[in-house]
Each structure stands twice: as C-alpha cells, then as structure tokens.
Amino acid sequence: MKTISLSIIGFGAVGQGVASSILTKQNYLKEQGFNLRVVAISDSKGSEVNPEGIDIERALKRKNQEGTIAKSNQKALDIIREVEHEIVVEATPTNIKDGEPGISNMLGAFNSGRHVVTSNKGPLVLRFLELKEAAEDNGVMFRYEATVGGAVPIFNLIHEALSGNTVIGIEGILNGTTNYILTRMAEERMPYEIVMKEAQELGIAETDPSYDVEGIDSACKLVIIANSIFGQNATYRDVNVTGITKITPEALELASKNNYVVKLVCEAGKGHLTVAPRLVPKRHPLSVGGTLNVASILTDLAGRITISGKGAGSVETASSILSDILYIIKNS
Numbered sequence: 001m002k003t004i005s006l007s008i009i010g011f012g013a014v015g016q017g018v019a020s021s022i023l024t025k026q027n028y029l030k031e032q033g034f035n036l037r038v039v040a041i042s043d044s045k046g047s048e049v050n051p052e053g054i055d056i057e058r059a060l061k062r063k064n065q066e067g068t069i070a071k072s073n074q075k076a077l078d079i080i081r082e083v084e085h086e087i088v089v090e091a092t093p094t095n096i097k098d099g100e101p102g103i104s105n106m107l108g109a110f111n112s113g114r115h116v117v118t119s120n121k122g123p124l125v126l127r128f129l130e131l132k133e134a135a136e137d138n139g140v141m142f143r144y145e146a147t148v149g150g151a152v153p154i155f156n157l158i159h160e161a162l163s164g165n166t167v168i169g170i171e172g173i174l175n176g177t178t179n180y181i182l183t184r185m186a187e188e189r190m191p192y193e194i195v196m197k198e199a200q201e202l203g204i205a206e207t208d209p210s211y212d213v214e215g216i217d218s219a220c221k222l223v224i225i226a227n228s229i230f231g232q233n234a235t236y237r238d239v240n241v242t243g244i245t246k247i248t249p250e251a252l253e254l255a256s257k258n259n260y261v262v263k264l265v266c267e268a269g270k271g272h273l274t275v276a277p278r279l280v281p282k283r284h285p286l287s288v289g290g291t292l293n294v295a296s297i298l299t300d301l302a303g304r305i306t307i308s309g310k311g312a313g314s315v316e317t318a319s320s321i322l323s324d325i326l327y328i329i330k331n332s
C-alpha cells in the first residue's frame with residue numbers, strides 16, 4: 001500500500017468536495033493500492049494539521065457548524081512550507097488581478113519540493129510559464145485539470161490519450177452560467193434580465209455576474225488552454241472577448257427559426273483566441289444545454305473529438321482533482 005500525504009489549501013466548495021471524495025472513495029483507492037492521507041487543511045482563518053491524518057468526516061462537520069476549519073491560526077503558506085507532505089491541493093479563490101494567494105502558495109509548494117494540483121485559474125492566467133518552470137526546476141508535477149471545464153477532462157485527454165496528435169484547434173463552451181442563461185432565454189423566450197434574476201436565485205449566477213456574462217471567465221479558461229495545449233505565453237489581453245449581455249430574445253428566436261442556437265463559444269488555434277456569441281446549428285455537438293460545458297478538439301490524426309459534462313460543482317470538480325492526484329502518484 002502506497003501512502004501519500006496531502007494538504008488541502010482552501011476549504012470551500014472544491015476543497016470540501018475533494019475531502020468528501022477522498023472519504024467516500026477510501027476503499028476504492030485502497031483496493032488500487034493507494035492510501036490518501038490528508039495531513040493539513042487551511043481556510044482563510046487558519047488551519048488544522050495532523051501528521052497522522054485528519055479525520056475528514058469530523059473536519060467537514062466542523063467546517064459546516066463553525067464556519068472554519070481553523071484549530072490554529074497557522075497560515076496556508078506556512079503549512080505548505082513546513083508540514084511534511086507530498087501533494088498540495090490548491091483551491092483558494094480565483095484572483096485575476098494579482099493571482100494571490102494562489103501564486104505564492106504554488107511557488108511555495110514547488111520550492112519545498114511538493115507537487116501541486118489546482119482548480120484555481122488566477123495563477124495560470126497570469127504566470128503559467130513561470131509556474132510550469134518552477135515545477136520543472138524542482139522536479140515536481142503541476143496538474144490543473146480542474147481549472148477548465150470542471151469535471152470534463154480536457155488536458156488529460158489531450159496530453160495523454162491524444163498525445164500522438166497535433167491539436168489544430170479547440171472550440172468550446174466553458175462557462176455554465178452563460179450557457180444556462182442563453183438556454184433559458186431561447187427556450188422560454190424570456191429577456192436577459194429576468195433569466196439572470198432566476199439564475200441568481202438558483203445560485204447558478206453570482207450576485208455580481210459580470211465575470212461570467214462579460215466573457216471574462218471563458219477568456220481566462222481559453223488562456224490556460226492556449227498556454228497548456230499550444231505552448232503559448234498568452235494572458236487575458238491576448239483574447240478578443242465579447243459577452244452575452246446584448247443578446248435579445250428576438251435574436252435567439254430568429255436563430256431558432258433557422259435551426260440555430262446562440263452560444264458563447266471559446267475558440268483557440270495557433271495565433272487566435274476568441275470568446276464571442278456564435279450561431280451553432282441545433283444538432284451540432286457544441287449545442288449543449290443548461291449549465292453543461294463542452295470542448296471540441298480538432299486534431300490531425302484523430303479528427304474531431306468532442307467531450308461534454310458538468311463544468312462546475314463541488315464533487316464534479318473534485319473528480320478532476322482526484323484524477324490529477326492519482327496521475328502524480330502513478331507517475332512520480
């Protein structure tokens with residue numbers, strides 16, 4: 001049995017999803033020869049540390065009841081540097097202004113010889129190459145499947161299963177909130193403002209939805225794709241972005257009469273990165289409804305491969321994080 005110790009930095013929806021998935025999959029993982037031991041968990045107020053392994057069930061309960069995991073006020077970066085463990089799961093909030101606290105956490109992990117698995121887009125949008133090189137320089141792995149597409153395994157599919165192929169281009173719908181809004185507007189012939197209110201009531205859209213509806217979140221994901229798949233050193237400024245706020249029910253109705261839907265499509269190819277509303281034929285693989293995400297990858301040998309699934313959610317995102325953890329264990 002291989003025992004691997006890890007920290008969970010950020011104990012919100014994703015961090016808790018990772019913890020509960022490790023708990024529910026404990027026997028399944030042991031059958032495969034892996035024992036995942038969570039030795040530290042941090043949130044914004046402090047940390048719990050136990051080198052013998054934290055009782056995950058109690059930690060989740062305490063976070064739920066007391067609002068924090070903190071048993072001490074030890075900061076995440078000190079945990080990353082000082083507590084003995086192999087893998088840091090970085091799941092703090094995405095910050096696209098300066099990437100913090102994610103960038104410091106990730107660099108701190110690499111410089112301490114620890115692998116990083118993350119769902120946090122900010123650091124990858126701002127300083128992808130620097131992070132990749134820091135991991136390489138320290139002989140550790142940097143895995144980020146959960147940053148794009150939630151449960152949909154875009155990077156693992158391309159870097160592993162399709163590794164003999166050259167990727168020519170990728171199109172996708174990578175933001176569930178905007179896809180939900182466009183789907184509801186088209187189906188119910190309702191204006192943007194009313195559907196947005198409904199999405200906010202359902203918790204699908206944030207109180208300030210601009211990050212999603214102006215296409216910023218999609219653009220960030222496209223930057224990560226460009227850097228990871230096309231070896232670029234792109235940032236947010238390299239993406240041509242148009243959001244969905246100006247789309248009217250009349251435009252959607254006209255599209256529908258001609259057998260089209262309108263989708264916020266991300267397009268990445270060598271030299272161009274675009275996020276914009278596009279007309280998509282109703283029966284096209286990109287025409288997925290509700291909060292679903294989809295990625296359609298055009299390759300030289302395999303042709304077009306399209307995958308879709310849940311682009312967000314606590315346990316769904318944990319699925320990608322868990323697969324990255326297992327990749328590291330199997331390949332390091």
Ligand SMILES: NC(=O)c1ccc[n+]([C@@H]2O[C@H](COP(=O)([O-])OP(=O)(O)OC[C@H]3O[C@@H](n4cnc5c(N)ncnc54)[C@H](OP(=O)(O)O)[C@@H]3O)[C@@H](O)[C@H]2O)c1
Pocket residue numbers: 009010011012013014015042043044045067068076091092093094095101119120121122146147150311312313314317
């Ligand atoms: N939710 C999803 O479905 C999803 C999907 C894909 C990617 N992501 C990305 O994954 C990351 C986590 O998302 P989430 O939904 O779990 O966010 P969240 O619910 O807001 O949780 C963020 C966690 O980070 C903690 N935190 C904030 N500042 C910290 C600091 N300085 N040190 C340590 N912990 C700190 C917060 O502490 P408190 O609990 O004390 O506030 C909270 O526990 C984000 O970058 C997000 O963009 C999320």
